[in-house]
Amino acid sequence: MMPFSHLAGTLIPAMTFLSYLRPESWEPCVEVVPNISYQCMEVNLYKIPDNIPSSAKNLDLSFNPLRHLGSHSFSNFPELRVLDLSRCEIQTIEDNAYQGLNHLFTLKLTGNPIQHLALGAFAGLSSLQKLVAVEINLTSLEDFPIGHLKTLKELNVAHNSIHSFKLPEYFSNLTNLEHLDLSNNRIQNIYHKDLQILHQIPLLSLSLDLSLNMIDFIQPGAFKGIRLHKLTLRSNFDKMNVMKTCIQALAGLEVHQLVLGEFKNERNLDRFDKSALEGLCNLTIEEFQIAYLEDFSSNDIGVFNCLANVSAVSLVDLWLNKLESLPKDFRWQSLELVNCRFEQFPALALPSLKTFVLTANRDSKTVVDFELPSLEFLDLSGNGLNFRSCCSHSDFGTTRLKYLDMSFNNIIVMGSNFLGLEQLEHLDFRSSTLKQANDFSIFLSLTKLLYLDISHTHTRVVFHGIFHGLYSLKVLKMAGNSFRDNFLPAIFTDLTNLTFLDLSHCKVEQVSQGAFDSLLRLQVINMSYNNLLLLDILPFKYLHSLQVLDYSFNHIVAPKVQKLQHLPSNLTLLNLTQNDFACVCEHQSFLQWVKDQRWLLVEVEQMMCATPLDMQGMPVLSFRNTTCQMNKIIISVSVLSVLVVSLTVVLVYKFYFHLMLLAGCKRFGGDECTYDAFVIYSSQDEDWVRNELVKNLEEGVPPFQLCLHYRDFIPGVAIAANIIQEGFHKSRKVIVVVSQHFIQSRWCIFEYEIAQTWQFLSSRAGIIFIILQKVEKSLLRQQMELYRLLNRNTYLEWEDSVLGKHIFWRRLRKALLAGKPQSPEGAADAENN
Amino acid sequence: MGGLTAALLIWALLLPKGGSGEAWPIHTACKDSSLEVLYQSCDPLQDFGFSIDQCSKDLKPNLSIRLGLILRENIKELFLDIALLTKGSSILNFSYPICEGDHPKFSFCGRSKGEQLYYVGPVNNPGLLVPEGEYQVLLELYDENRSTVACANATVICS
Numbered sequence: 001m002m003p004f005s006h007l008a009g010t011l012i013p014a015m016t017f018l019s020y021l022r023p024e025s026w027e028p029c030v031e032v033v034p035n036i037s038y039q040c041m042e043v044n045l046y047k048i049p050d051n052i053p054s055s056a057k058n059l060d061l062s063f064n065p066l067r068h069l070g071s072h073s074f075s076n077f078p079e080l081r082v083l084d085l086s087r088c089e090i091q092t093i094e095d096n097a098y099q100g101l102n103h104l105f106t107l108k109l110t111g112n113p114i115q116h117l118a119l120g121a122f123a124g125l126s127s128l129q130k131l132v133a134v135e136i137n138l139t140s141l142e143d144f145p146i147g148h149l150k151t152l153k154e155l156n157v158a159h160n161s162i163h164s165f166k167l168p169e170y171f172s173n174l175t176n177l178e179h180l181d182l183s184n185n186r187i188q189n190i191y192h193k194d195l196q197i198l199h200q201i202p203l204l205s206l207s208l209d210l211s212l213n214m215i216d217f218i219q220p221g222a223f224k225g226i227r228l229h230k231l232t233l234r235s236n237f238d239k240m241n242v243m244k245t246c247i248q249a250l251a252g253l254e255v256h257q258l259v260l261g262e263f264k265n266e267r268n269l270d271r272f273d274k275s276a277l278e279g280l281c282n283l284t285i286e287e288f289q290i291a292y293l294e295d296f297s298s299n300d301i302g303v304f305n306c307l308a309n310v311s312a313v314s315l316v317d318l319w320l321n322k323l324e325s326l327p328k329d330f331r332w333q334s335l336e337l338v339n340c341r342f343e344q345f346p347a348l349a350l351p352s353l354k355t356f357v358l359t360a361n362r363d364s365k366t367v368v369d370f371e372l373p374s375l376e377f378l379d380l381s382g383n384g385l386n387f388r389s390c391c392s393h394s395d396f397g398t399t400r401l402k403y404l405d406m407s408f409n410n411i412i413v414m415g416s417n418f419l420g421l422e423q424l425e426h427l428d429f430r431s432s433t434l435k436q437a438n439d440f441s442i443f444l445s446l447t448k449l450l451y452l453d454i455s456h457t458h459t460r461v462v463f464h465g466i467f468h469g470l471y472s473l474k475v476l477k478m479a480g481n482s483f484r485d486n487f488l489p490a491i492f493t494d495l496t497n498l499t500f501l502d503l504s505h506c507k508v509e510q511v512s513q514g515a516f517d518s519l520l521r522l523q524v525i526n527m528s529y530n531n532l533l534l535l536d537i538l539p540f541k542y543l544h545s546l547q548v549l550d551y552s553f554n555h556i557v558a559p560k561v562q563k564l565q566h567l568p569s570n571l572t573l574l575n576l577t578q579n580d581f582a583c584v585c586e587h588q589s590f591l592q593w594v595k596d597q598r599w600l601l602v603e604v605e606q607m608m609c610a611t612p613l614d615m616q617g618m619p620v621l622s623f624r625n626t627t628c629q630m631n632k633i634i635i636s637v638s639v640l641s642v643l644v645v646s647l648t649v650v651l652v653y654k655f656y657f658h659l660m661l662l663a664g665c666k667r668f669g670g671d672e673c674t675y676d677a678f679v680i681y682s683s684q685d686e687d688w689v690r691n692e693l694v695k696n697l698e699e700g701v702p703p704f705q706l707c708l709h710y711r712d713f714i715p716g717v718a719i720a721a722n723i724i725q726e727g728f729h730k731s732r733k734v735i736v737v738v739s740q741h742f743i744q745s746r747w748c749i750f751e752y753e754i755a756q757t758w759q760f761l762s763s764r765a766g767i768i769f770i771i772l773q774k775v776e777k778s779l780l781r782q783q784m785e786l787y788r789l790l791n792r793n794t795y796l797e798w799e800d801s802v803l804g805k806h807i808f809w810r811r812l813r814k815a816l817l818a819g820k821p822q823s824p825e826g827a828a829d830a831e832n833n
Numbered sequence: 834m835g836g837l838t839a840a841l842l843i844w845a846l847l848l849p850k851g852g853s854g855e856a857w858p859i860h861t862a863c864k865d866s867s868l869e870v871l872y873q874s875c876d877p878l879q880d881f882g883f884s885i886d887q888c889s890k891d892l893k894p895n896l897s898i899r900l901g902l903i904l905r906e907n908i909k910e911l912f913l914d915i916a917l918l919t920k921g922s923s924i925l926n927f928s929y930p931i932c933e934g935d936h937p938k939f940s941f942c943g944r945s946k947g948e949q950l951y952y953v954g955p956v957n958n959p960g961l962l963v964p965e966g967e968y969q970v971l972l973e974l975y976d977e978n979r980s981t982v983a984c985a986n987a988t989v990i991c992s
Contacts, residue, residue, distance in 0.1 A: 041905075042878070062947055063905075086947025087903065110947035111903070134948055159948065184940075212940055235940065263940040265954040291936060316936045338936060 025051050032058070040064065041084075048073055055079055062086035062108075071096040079103060086110040086132075095120035106130040113137055119145045129176075130154040137161065142168045154179040158209070161186055165210075166194040172201045178229070179207045187213040192222045205229045210236060212266060215246055224252030232259040234291065235266035240276055243269065248279035255283065261291035261316070271295055274303035281306035287334075291316035304330075312355075315340055326350055333374075337361065345385075348372060349397070359383065365410065371397035381428070382408040389413055393420025407431055407453070414442045422446065428453040430477070438462045444469035455502065456480035464491050471495075477502040479526070486531065490514045498522055499545070504553075505529040515539050524548040528575070535559035535576070541566045550575040552602075557611075558587035567600075575602035581620055583609035585628035594620050657701050657813060675707035676816055677768070678731035680751040682741035685772055686710070688798075689737065696809055697816070704816055707731050723751055728758040732766075733816060738786070738795075739772040743779050752786065768815050769795035862987065863888030868963060872987040875971075878905050881983050890991055894960035900952045902983055907945045910934055910977035918969040931974070963991045 026049070029040035035055045042063035052059065057079050066088040074080065080101050090112040097118075098104065104125050114136045122128075128149050138144060138160035146152065147170025155177065162185040171177070187210065198206075207230035215236045231253070237243035247260075258280075262269060272295040280288075288310045290296065296303075296318040307313060308327070312334035320340040326332075326348065334355035337346075345364045348356070349371035356372060357379040367385055375398040390412045393399045399420045406412060407430035414436045418424065422445050434457040441463075443449065449470055459481040467476070473495050479502045483489065486509040492498065498519050508530040516522065516539045523545050532554040540546055546568040556579040567574070574597075583591060598604045598621075609615040615623070652659065676697075681689050689708070697704040707730065713722035728734070734755045742748045755767055769790060780787045796811055798804075857880040862870040865888040874880040881902035887893055911932035917925040932942035941950045968989040974982040 084946070086945075108945075108947070110945060111949070132945065134945070264938045265952060266940045292938065317938070 026053075027051070048076075050076060052077070057081040057103075060084040061088060063088070065089045067091060069093045069097040072099050073097050075100045077101070082106045082108075084108045085112065088112055090114060092116040093121040094118050096123050097121055099124040102126050104128055106132075108132040109136055110134045111136070117143075117145065122146055122149060125149060127151055130156075132156045133160070135159045140164055140166075142166065144168075146170070147173055149174065150176065152177055154181075156181040157185070158182065159184040163187065164194065165190045167197045169197065171197045171203075175201065175203070177203055178205050179209075181209045182213065183209045183211040183232075185213050188216045190215065190218045190222055192219045195222055195226060198226050202227060208232070212236070212263075214238065214268075216242060218246045218249035220249040221252060223250050226252075227254040228256070230257040230259070231255050234259060235262045235268055238268040238270065240269060240271050240273065243272075244276045244279065247277065248282070250279060251282035253283050255285055257287040257289070258283070258285050259289045259291070261289070261293050264292050264317070267292070267294055269293070269295070277303055277306060279306075285310050287312040287314070289314035289316065289336075290318065293318055295319070307332075312336075314338075322346070323348075344368070367395070369395055369397065373398055374400060376400050377403040379403070379405040380409065381405045385409040387412040389415030391418055391421060392416040399423065402426065404428070411435060414439070417442050418445050422448065424449050426451045429457050430454070431456045433458045438466060441465045441468040443467060447471050449473055451475045453477040454481065456505075460484065461489075461491060464489055467491055468494050472497055474498060475500040478506070479503065479529075480505040482507050486510065488512055488515050490517070492516065493518050495519060496521070500524045502526045503530070504550070507531055509533070511536060511539055513539055516543060519543060521545050524550075526550040528552040528554070530554050532556060535563070537563050537566050537568075540568050543568045544570060546571055548573045548575075550602075551579070552576065553578040555580045557582045558590045561589045561593050564590075564593060571600065573602050574600050577603050577606045577608075579607070580610035581607065582611045583615040583618070583620060583623045584612060585631055588625060588628045591620060591623045592625060655701075656810075657817075660817060661702050674705065674730040675712070676704040676731065677733040677735045678707040678727040678755075679735045679737065680727075680742075680748060680755065681737035682739055682745045682748050684741035684745075685737055685739050688772060693735075693737075697812070700809070700813070702813075702817075704813075706735075719747075720750075720754075723754060724758075727751070728755065734758075734767045735770060735812075736767055737770050737772050738790075740779070742772075743783060743786075749783065756785070766815075766818070768812070769793070770812070771795055771797045773798075865889055867992055869990045870987060871990070872985045875973075875984040875986050876981050878981075879903065879983075881985075883985065890963050892958070892961050892963055894958060895955040896958055897955050898952070900950070900983075902950050904944060904946055904948050904950055904982065906976045906978075906980045906982050908932055908941070908950075908976050908982060909943055911942065911982065912975055914971075914973045914975070916971040918971070919966060924968075963989070965991050967991075 026038060028043040028045075029038045029049060029052060031037070032039050035053050037058040038052050038056050039060045040049060041060050045061065045064040045066065047066065048061070054076055056077055059077060059080055059082070062084045063086070066085070067090060069090055069092065071094045074083070074097075078100055081103055083101070083104060083106070086108050087110065090109070091114060093114065093116070095118040098107070098121075101124060104127060107125065107128060107130070110132055111134070122145055129151055131146065131149070131152060131154070133144070134156055138157055140162055141157065141164070144157070146155070147168070150173050152174050153176050155174075156179070158181045162182065165182070165187045204227050206228050208228055209232040211232050211234040213236055215233075237246065272293055285307070288307055291314075304313075304326070308330045310332060313332050314336040316336070316338040318340050320337070321343055323337070323340075323342065323346040328349070328351060330350060331352050332350060333352055335348075335350075335353060336357040337359075338357070339360040341363050342361050343363055345366065345368045346358075347368040347370065351373055353372050354374050355377040356370075356375060359379060359382045361383050365384060365386055367380075367387060375396055378396060378401060387406070387409070390406070391404070393401075400423055401421050402423055403426040404421070404424060405426075405428040407428045409432040411433045412429060412435065414434055417440065424446050425448055427446070427449055428451075430453045434454060437454070437457070437459050438461065443452070443466075447469060450472055452470065452473055452475070455477045456479065459478070461481065461483045467473075471494055474497055476495065476498060477500075483506065486507050488503070488506075488508050488511045490512050492501075492515065496518055499521055501519070501522060501524070504526045508527070509532065511532070516525070520543065522543050524547065525540075528550045529552075532551065533556065535551055535556045537559075540549065547570055549568075549571060552575045556576065558581060594601065594604065594607065601607070604621060605619055607620040609618050609620055609623070679689060679693065694706060694708065697706055707727055709722065709727075712726055713719070714726060717725070736742075736752055736755070759767060771790075780790070796808055796815075798808060857874040859871050859873045860883070862872050862883050863885040864870075867890040868888050870885060870888065872883060879902065881900070883901075884899045886897040886899070909932065910930075913929045913931055915925070915927040915929070916923060932939060937943050939952070941952065944950065968991075970987040970989060972983075972985045972987060974984070976982055
């Protein structure tokens with residue numbers, strides 16, 4: 001127990017120390033951009049943090065209970081550009097609270113229940129351009145001490161309790177003001193005197209938002225002679241009559257953009273008819289928008305009479321139903337109709353119209369031809385329309401069209417090759433179904449087209465000339481289509497100016513080698529979400545402008561690293577995430593390449609292994625080369641040891657007799673015997689004995705000493721005596737060379753018989769038989785004793801082949817080495833062992 | 834003495850894991866004899882208030898709801914994802930744009946971090962008779978950067 005408590009006693013102070021030793025000194029804030037941007041949202045700060053570097057430009061302190069801002073609260077951050085103090089429960093802001101923030105650009109005070117705002121609260125903010133003071137309990141602009149903020153461009157005081165629209169005197173200082181948001185306040189009446197300051201100092205670029213104030217009264221002429229950039233009045237009136245008189249009271253206003261209408265969730269107006277807008281005749285309006293008016297119905301075209309000279313009209317979410325017979329003298333250049341529930345497609349004929357947007361209208365399904373000779377921009381997206389034959393100038397009554405958006409419609413039949421629409425620069429068919437796109441080169445005449453989107457149009461590319469003629473095209477998006485046999489052929493030959501190509505979700509399995517050869521300006525190519533098994537870089541090799549190559553979400557197991565050496569020279573991003581990488585040693589060089597090229601690869605940490613099972617879902621980066629080295633070591637060690645063992649075996653085999661010598665088996669030379677063996681042979685076989693037997697046994701290893709009659713018999717002594725004295729007496733063994741001549745030679749038989757007798761008399765001599773030639777059985781039977789022995793015992797047989805000779809000599813040497821066998825059986829046993 | 838030190842050691846080791854992970858409480862959106870709707874916020878940053886005005890097995894079209902929360906994100910654009918599940922299998926997935934940049938449909942569109950979002954009004958639902966059973970509804974509001982604005986796990990119990 002004692003050692004444990006000692007251990008704990010040392011660990012606890014160490015851990016307490018370590019817990020204070022945090023790597024980031026700006027805790028609990030988060031460093032977004034080092035030394036520039038710090039995020040301290042909702043981290044329960046009671047005071048301004050003092051551990052943020054003074055170089056910080058962007059500081060988010062929102063949702064902290066700061067409660068009180070004393071003077072010079074931010075003197076530590078002289079470089080601040082953006083300060084977010086939203087929802088900081090601030091009740092009091094003292095004088096000079098922001099003093100020193102001479103570079104502050106944006107100050108957000110949203111949602112603070114300010115009770116005491118000192119007169120000098122905003123002192124010093126000499127560069128402030130945007131002040132967000134939404135929901136801060138502000139009751140009047142007059143008391144808001146911002147008169148000195150000459151640089152202010154945007155003032156947002158929405159959602160407060162301001163009753164009076166009176167723009168205070170100090171607005172004469174705010175000459176840069178461009179946006180004033182007074183929406184969601186309590187302004188009911190607008191008097192002439194409220195706008196007095198705008199008569200004195202005209203703020204020509206001012207956008208004024210008065211939405212969500214329940215306005216009862218506007219003094220007629222209050223806006224007379226005033227110019228504004230934008231005036232927004234949405235959900236301001238609950239009665240049609242009030243709306244009518246208020247709009248009439250705007251008479252004399254010159255406004256670039258006027259926005260009227262309601263919000264879908266703030267519908268207050270009791271009813272609506274065209275007379276409500278009569279007053280607009282006395283305004284000068286450039287752009288007009290009206291949105292979300294439930295009862296707006298234009299069965300009577302008269303509602304637009306006062307808007308004849310407006311250049312842009314936008315009608316959003318209105319019950320228009322019909323929009324026919326707009327007078328030809330209307331000067332509208334732009335018309336936008338969003339979700340206007342036309343039962344019939346409007347057959348427009350307006351000579352001045354350049355831009356026409358008709359979207360999100362799901363009630364009519366077929367197009368009626370227009371007569372819009374000046375039209376340059378046409379957006380018919382999201383209508384569920386069917387086109388029986390697209391497209392030619394007669395459909396739209398214009399030859400000037402540059403922009404055509406037919407996306408998110410139903411079925412579009414490509415029946416015409418854009419006759420008369422050669423000016424087109426932008427063409428979008430995304431998510432509509434294209435028919436007959438493969439019949440001929442439909443885009444052949446569009447030599448000025450820059451942008452083409454046919455993504456998800458159910459197009460199956462069969463015809464290789466589908467993109468012929470698109471010489472200027474820069475962007476081609478064709479995701480979500482398919483190719484015949486899932487093979488991407490060379491269809492881009494004319495697109496020499498292409499910079500962006502999207503081929504994702506196209507089920508591509510193979511890419512033709514020359515598919516991208518002509519795309520020398522290509523910068524971005526997206527091949528993600530296909531079924532590519534190989535990462536073949538060769539088609540991109542010469543695309544020197546290529547910067548981004550996306551191969552994510554394919555089935556690439558592992559590319560060949562040799563192929564990856566040919567990466568285009570300017571490539572900066574390569575995305576290989578979500579492929580079926582095999583993290584095995586076989587692909588070790590690729591896995592190492594991934595580590596080396598991590599600066600090039602997108603989300604390299606997200607590249608996961610798919611196989612083998614134990615690596616599944618693990619990052620490719622976690623693959624360790626050492627596992628492969630281990631395997632290599634194991635393999636090389638085992639190969640080496642096998643080699644060593646086999647070499648040893650071979651050596652032992654080869655030098656067996658040398659080893660025997662070394663091991664001390666010298667006994668055969670150590671006793672009284674002079675010879676190792678006495679050789680009995682026929683003189684007819686002497687050649688063999690001299691050239692083979694003597695040569696091999698006496699000159700080989702170990703050297704044996706043979707007793708040969710022609711050499712070792714002592715002259716002058718009787719042959720029989722020599723045989724006994726020199727032959728049997730002094731030899732350990734007897735070698736009998738059996739041949740045809742042997743059987744026939746009397747001397748030989750004599751010697752053999754003596755040998756047999758000798759064997760019985762002395763207990764040591766072993767007889768080794770060598771059959772030099774096959775002996776006829778009949779001949780052999782003459783020597784019954786020999787025949788019997790040969791039948792019963794193992795003998796050596798001379799063979800002329802190399803292998804046979806080798807085996808013969810080894811067996812003979814073994815037999816000669818064998819100690820002192822008592823009988824031929826013993827010699828045979830030794831051989832078998 | 835040794836026991837106390839050991840306890841201190843264990844306490845010190847476990848301490849950093851404590852802090853977070855508490856789920857928001859389960860609220861009732863509406864309750865009736867036949868239908869009950871419960872919800873729980875799945876946004877780690879905040880809980881929010883939600884109620885349905887009529888609660889009936891015979892679901893009326895364009896139900897009136899109330900929703901209140903404080904924004905942690907700017908919502909120039911706002912999208913709603915709804916997933917309906919029963920017994921773990923998905924029945925319906927639905928995505929709906931609520932605020933789109935150019936044409937703010939609702940008065941709260943375009944509001945910024947720190948502002949309130951309080952919606953009282955109808956939702957665009959069809960009328961239907963809810964079959965008996967227990968359903969899970971996953972609702973998520975998110976902005977143009979795919980940051981969660983609000984998230985709820987709702988349970989509809991119809992008996």
